[in-house]
Amino acid sequence: MPAVALEAAAEVLASTQRQHVPLAVSPVAGLPELREALARRYRQRGATGLTAEQVLVTAGAKTGLFALLSELLQPGDDVLMPTPNWFGFDDLVRRAGGTLRALPLAAADNYVLRPQVLRAALTPATRLLIISNPNNPTGRVYSQAEWTELLAVTDEFPQLWVLSDEIYEGICFGPEAVPTLLAQPDVHQRHVVVSGFSKSLALAGWGVGCVVVPPALAPAIAARLFGTGAAAPTPAQAAALAATQHAESISGALCAQLAPTRAQLLAGLAALPGAPAIIAPEGTYYVFADFTRFLAPEWPAVEASARLVELLAAAGVEVVDGATCGAPGFARLSYAVPAADLEEALTRMQETFARLPMPAEIPG
Template sequence: MGILSAKLSAVKPSQTKAMTALAATLRAEGKSIITLSQGEPDFGTPENISQAAINAIHAGRTKYTAVAGIPELREAVVRKFQRENSLNFTTDQITVGCGAKQLLFNALVASLDAGDEVVFPTPCWVSYPEMIKLAGGVPVPIETRVENGFIMRPDDLRAAITSKTKWLMLNSPSNPTGAVYTRQNLEDLAAVLRDFPDVWVLADDIYEHLVYGEAEFSTMAEAAPDLASRTLTVNGVSKSYAMTGWRVGYAGGPIELVKAMNTVQGQSTSHTCSISQYAAVEALNGDQSFIREFRDAFKVRRDLVVNLINNIPGLECSTPDGAFYVFVGCQKLLGRDTPSGKRLETDMDFAMYLMEEAGVAVVPGSGFLAAGFIRISYASSEDDLKKACAAIGQAVSKFPSPQDVA
């Protein structure tokens, strides 16, 4: 009998982490690699936030905290939800975890029994189906289409729901596509969910502040207040505040669910780092003006990458409304042979070719349950993005033309 559980054997490692780790290994070997595989802003954490952490250390705030988070942070989260989302919570409806990722996992572990189903649109974040499986549930992907802007249609949601469905997981803005669900989109989905009162909504809003142009952010409990009693709204400071390594996420929802999530966390990580929590208080309560600066810089980078990629024959992408990813179709290049004679059968093959030939790390779309694409993160400097796109173009230009192959 092996040591590993059957449950774990069905879970795949994160492809985003795997590609980033491979890039780091190649870089350590002396190879020049530009990493566009990681969803991590290249900006530094704002000084006032870092100083709050230093002050907390000097004040001796280095002890265990409450499982759900320090009162000051939960109060700051209550104010944030009211101020920005018109959501009214009490502090006992708020829980803080080691990133939004842990809170998603806590919610699934706290609520799923064996065989319970969780529906979610694809392309999706790589961790969704694996988290669901680890929690004992059954992932039920709902395919979206490029021509619909990767937005899930209400009829497709209705068709996916069964008597075993426990959750709809919805990430907007979306990783990996950057799709943003408008208030109308959410209201249309809510109209379906009203026919299924036992289905809950897990709103993953981690990219909330990274929305561009005419697009406007909305979240389900705001768009459909009557569903708030069965909605968990998850967010965090990682992306908008350039605090990925601080590991602070927060969630607001019904007390019964939040208490259950705290039980899960109390028996696992106990709580997130006390110093990080005090930094997050400053992040939520302090000056917010830098968020606009970050967003403006990301928009410039987005437009740069979209333009450069669409000028590479065989690659194509639309302009995303949010997050900091471009989801690039590479279907036209699959089936082609590299200069060394290796055939590119899959998007993973193409991603590995770009790593080896162009020195650029991207993530294959199959990791997001969308074969035939690659995800490029534009959360890097303009200089790196220009160099990376030029290298990708050069690598693609080395393919034998169809006439030559014939």
């Protein structure tokens, strides 16, 4: 946890105690100084003209995401999402009334989303396109050039909203910083971003997120937040403000801390039996490992994937089943763990997989 964030939150509490007054309640859209700090940071990243009024601070990123989806979607609206992607989108879209439609991408070409593939998948009935950048679970980062090509397609659909989940934007191991959707031309004023402080700024557990929307949409989102929940507590927002003001140093230190275990996990996976070529993730703190070679061929893929995850859990290795992200036989593994724990996990995985027959070893 960043010391500057902890100190800022502690000062809010100490000041309240010194003055013998109740803890201040934030406006539902967030403390003005935090909204302005976030807007300033996005402007520094290329979102010229963005104002604090377009930024709404929420009690966690998921709260903001659900408010946004609930405001945008009507019952049955088509929502297109390239997969693999975060498993939580499915339930949130459903609860907001939408119908999620997967657009499968391939690990073999590093989950590239080609403009012609996107154009073929979009229809006049598609209300929303969801892209995570960096992607959870794959760690794929979509570059500025890729955004330009993809948005040239979405611009052909004036009714389409584009949502970019950027909660991991500060965890990047590629040659360039992760581009924000907010810095791209928005011809139809239909680009929205969801982010938060738990990942890139190391404030897990503080329950602060944000959404950034076009000016015309901001009052409706604020009204929905007011009618359905409460603002994030002021000490948590003070921590978020301090983290925002020191975002580059916090994210830089986090990436430096993660780099050794990232390399350790990649090397350990490459040493497993029959390991395919692994493309190192450019963002997040996950590796999305291909374990399809270990699936029991007599089982349906989703069931076989669940069984494999159960075998790993029985060995004391907890992973996220790739089937929940649209990719059975893959698993999301975190490298945001101590090196000794990661080494033990890799040893147990090696032992577990050594006991499983590879498809080529199974009698015909």
